[in-house]
Amino acid sequence: MNKLKYAVIPLVLLVGVAVYLASQMSFGPTDRVLPGVYLLDTDLSGLTEEQALASIQKLEQKFRQPIMVKYQEFSWALPMSRVDLRIDCSKQVQRAMKIGRTGSLWQRFTERRQAFEGLHLKPVIFLDILLLEKVVDEAAEVIMVTPKDAGLIIHADNSVEISPSHSGKLVSIGQLEQDIKQTLLSNAKEPIELRLIEVPPNRTTEAVQEMGVDTLLGVYTTYFEPDKINRAYNISVAAAAIDGLTASPQEVISFNEVVGPRSTEAGYKDAPIIVNNELVDGLGGGVCQVSTTLYNAVLLSNLEVVERTNHSMPISYVPIGRDATVVFEAIDFKFKNNTDYWIYIQSYSRGGQLTVKIFGNKSYKRDVVLRSWVEETYQPENVVEKDYSIKMGDRVVKQKGAQGYKASGERIVMQNGKVIRVEKLPGSVYKAKNQVISQGMSPPGSILENPDMSVNKVPEESLE
Template sequence: MTKHRFKKHTFFILPLVTLVILVSYLILNMSFGPANKILPGVYLMDLNLSNMDRHQALRAVQQLQNRLSQPVTLKYQDMQWTLPLKRIGLKLDARAEVQRAMDIGRYGSPWRKFVERRQAHRGIHLKPQIYIDTNLLEQVVAEATEAIILPPRDAGLVINADDSVEVSPGHAGRLVDVDKLRQDLIHNLLQGNREPIELKLIEVAPGHSTEEVKAMGVDTLLGSYSTHFDPNMVNRTYNISVAAAALDGLTISPHEVVSFNDVVGPRSTEAGYKSAPVIINNELVDDFGGGVCQVSTTLYNAVLLSNLEIVERTNHSIPIQYVPIGRDATVVFDAVDFKFRNNTDYWLYIQSYVSDNTLYIKIFGNSRYKREVVVRSWIEETYNPETVIEKDYSIKAGDRVVKQKGMPGYRVAAERVVMQDGRVIKTEKLPSSIYKARNEIISEGMAEPGAILSNQDLNE
């Protein structure tokens, strides 16, 4: 081998030997540790997790969380408040942090494992993920800093006792910047900084400005209707109040179609309804939500008198007593609905409430659409009930008992007359109503004297 070639090989061999020696040195001086323990040199912030097993590390991380949860001080100008971090849901995901620590130097390619073990030998300080409940933080800070904040106020509509309409002005608010405070809290905790945190205030616009509410154009009562009910029917009265409350305060955009069922929702115990009489197959039976149809019927008449468009309406199977015949609107959730359209170019606002055994529904809108409205209904045809005789061996021969009282049926027409300045501008035919007759059922006695059989005897 020539001198030149020897120098050439030396040029490549020496760095390789040096690298092998260096790697050997590092390997000999790095602890690989047991597989079920965290490598030496791994920290979570300043918490030394070296050689801890999973259970030891979990306890240690919980102690770290308790230490981080100590109160901090907030300040604004010359004022200060104490913020109890335990009240804002501060926590660490202890299991995730321990798993992250245990994974160091144990997963990935050989090179990655080597690099991570080398880093652990020098010391790895992990930064935990700190969780803070923003809603709780906002609530606690708002309570503490009440003296320096000003909540925004939405503009709204005010309905006076005389049904006149006013706009309640809104204004912007001044609140603590909770997002920045949350970031500052986490940053200081990770840095071990316990200095007071300076609060930043931000201006917050109202959800609805005065200009927006004025632009809705609601300035007058378009129409209203009321119906009475028996307060002694406690469950039914309760259901009426629940359904009326669902309608109260409803705002309807121009040309929007309103579904009664969508607004009021299912009639169930979960929704707060009780069992009360409802009309099913021409008979009154107890079911959840009995009385809700009085609310839909009252709304139907208020809609008619407000000169709004009827989209969908169905009458009951028998006439009801609290409105003139042909002016009722039955509803069954997911089956029969009452719908109407806001056929104006402005918003509508519904006021719905119960007072002195009376349900009131009022519809407010823009005065450009205020009209005088008269609703009329009349019977066009009457359907007489039939008499059905049923033999009954539990009744003495010659006796008769009315099992079901008959009720006539009707075909009813209705119309809406719209006037302006005392002059009729439109006469509109309304949906007709068909009420089926209910047959009279008479039980005729068939049993001879001394031979009356019970129903149980007949079944046997």
């Protein structure tokens, strides 16, 4: 009898639950939200998926209305439409449709009971934190203080001064994001009180002082023709890339890594470059003048040269043997800050002058003299080419020759008027440029055409 009693009790409870579900809570059509389901205060009871989506989208639009914020006596309206505020509407519809229809029997029973009593779901609200920060920066500029990094001020006389840092006071964007979401979810009417937090500078005055930059180590200037607009422009772009460059103690600097590819996207234009001992138009012509000027400034600053390559022919803006060519991803100029303090580079071009200055610690200041000279001279050869566009017997110089050179140099380092070191500079070899002579091969009175050659025809009246 007792066993039967214990077996009947669960059955009675199950029947009771079923009766309760049937009598007090509507199961509702399967294609509609159960009665009593809300998204916050938006009633979704009995709505189809399309109807529920439309209702939730209206709620999303309501959330995008401006929200009032304040700080002490100041107040503003922050436009939520500008911060990409949104609800995952489709996901919320599916969430509402599943209430009381998925999971275990007990879960369904629990959810249906909650719906019968009124189940208010809370949506997940998304917004773009970066856009919010931008909107706040614009609206609340009057109450914020932007942190200032310490820096170096270089005066006209090359003296160095430290520009001090200071902390800032900015709106706590993370806290504001939470407050906005809570305000929307709770339908609060009071303005949100902004909270300001102290923000330290990224670079403090003490950090800049520890860099130890307090004097000019070396400076070098080269000259160019400003009326060659494209080349002058390229020089200014490359000079700007290294302006403000800093290097920590023992750091190796790569010119190509700093300046980057010479491309139209980077702002470079076509101008003459040296290719195989000839000047041809190429993207970024003029950049080598910046690397060369930097090379000489590095030498005069008594810094270590790690990698340097000369041009294929001497250039006019520096003494022979003191140039440094660069080709992105092929030929680089590298140097090392071989001091125990930071260095700072200032680079600018104006009025046909390109100047590079290197600043560092005065304990490494030395007087430097650079010397370079020609050790060997290579004479060009005469190369004769047959030309069927020129009458027989005539000879025309197609390409003028140029001498080649082997150049050497040295860096003389002095302190207190005494020579403390003489260092050999990287050697330079400039190949001779052959003179090319076109030998006329056309018989008098006619021009022979060779299908394998490009022939520049000469007017008949010019023939003898």
